[in-house]
Amino acid sequence: PKVAVDGEIIAQHELAKDVWRMEVEAREIAREAEPGQFVQLQIPRGAFTLRRPVGIAEVSLQKGTVAFIYRAVGKGTKALAQLTAGTVINVLGPLGHGFSCKAKRPLLVGGGMGLSPLLFYAEHAQGKADVLMGGRCERELFWQEIYKSHVQEVFCTTDDGSCGTKGFTTTLLPELLQKGDYDLVIACGPEIMMKGIARIAHEYNIPCQVSLEKRMGCGLGACLSCSIDTTSGERKKVCKDGPVFWAEEVFD
Numbered sequence: 045p046k047v048a049v050d051g052e053i054i055a056q057h058e059l060a061k062d063v064w065r066m067e068v069e070a071r072e073i074a075r076e077a078e079p080g081q082f083v084q085l086q087i088p089r090g091a092f093t094l095r096r097p098v099g100i101a102e103v104s105l106q107k108g109t110v111a112f113i114y115r116a117v118g119k120g121t122k123a124l125a126q127l128t129a130g131t132v133i134n135v136l137g138p139l140g141h142g143f144s145c146k147a148k149r150p151l152l153v154g155g156g157m158g159l160s161p162l163l164f165y166a167e168h169a170q171g172k173a174d175v176l177m178g179g180r181c182e183r184e185l186f187w188q189e190i191y192k193s194h195v196q197e198v199f200c201t202t203d204d205g206s207c208g209t210k211g212f213t214t215t216l217l218p219e220l221l222q223k224g225d226y227d228l229v230i231a232c233g234p235e236i237m238m239k240g241i242a243r244i245a246h247e248y249n250i251p252c253q254v255s256l257e258k259r260m261g262c263g264l265g266a267c268l269s270c271s272i273d274t275t276s277g278e279r280k281k282v283c284k285d286g287p288v289f290w291a292e293e294v295f296d
C-alpha cells in the first residue's frame with residue numbers, strides 16, 4: 045500500500061559530478077518498499093507542480109529512511125539537489141512493481157543511473173548477487189565503491205578500456221553467463237543496453253527482468269502518458285504494471 049509522507053531530508057551530498065544522494069525519513073515507505081519500486085517526490089520549491097519519479101536506491105529499516113541517487117540534469121532535479129538536510133519533502137510511494145527477489149544467484153547489469161535502483165536489490169540480496177556495470181570511462185564507475193560491500197563480485201566494462209574490460213556490458217556478459225551459476229539477470233540502464241542484455245540472457249536460457257524508463261505524468265496509472273506496447277499486443281503502463289517487466293513481455 046502506498047502512502048504520502050512528509051519526510052525530513054537527513055542527508056544530501058554529491059557523490060560524483062552532478063550525481064546526488066539524498067536520504068529521507070519515511071518509515072512507512074521504507075518498510076513496504078521492494079527493490080525496483082519508485083516514489084514520487086514533491087519538490088517543495090519553485091513552480092514545480094508535478095511530482096518527480098525517482099527510483100529507490102537504498103532503504104534502512106533501522107533508521108526508517110529511504111535514499112535516492114539521481115542525476116541533477118533538468119530544472120526539477122537541480123532544484124532537488126539544492127535542498128539541504130532538515131528540509132521536509134513529500135514522498136509518495138512505494139509505487140509500481142519491482143524485481144523478482146526469489147533468485148538465489150542474481151546477476152545485476154547496470155549502465156549509468158540504472159545502477160541506482162539495482163543497488164537496493166544488491167542490498168536486499170545480502171551478498172548473493174554479482175554486478176556487471178558499464179560506463180564510458182573509469183570516472184563513471186564510481187559505483188564500484190558503493191556496491192563493493194553488498195555483492196560477491198563487481199565486474200566492469202568501459203568504452204575506453206580505462207577500467208575492467210574494454211567494451212560494453214554486452215561484451216562481457218556471455219563469458220559471465222557461461223561460467224557463472226546465475227538464475228536471474230536483471231538489467232537497468234539505456235534501452236539499447238537492456239535489449240542486448242535480454243537477448244544474451246535468452247540465448248543462455250536465463251530469465252531476465254528489465255526496468256523501463258518512461259516519461260511519467262501522474263505515476264499512478266491515471267494519465268496514460270507512460271503506456272507501452274507489449275509483445276502480446278496488450279498496452280501496459282510503465283508506472284503501474286512496471287517499471288519492471290520480464291524481458292520477453294516488452295522486447296521482441
Ligand code: FES
Pocket residue numbers: 259260261262263264265266267268269270271281282283284
Ligand atoms: Fe500516468 Fe503512468 S504516468 S499512467
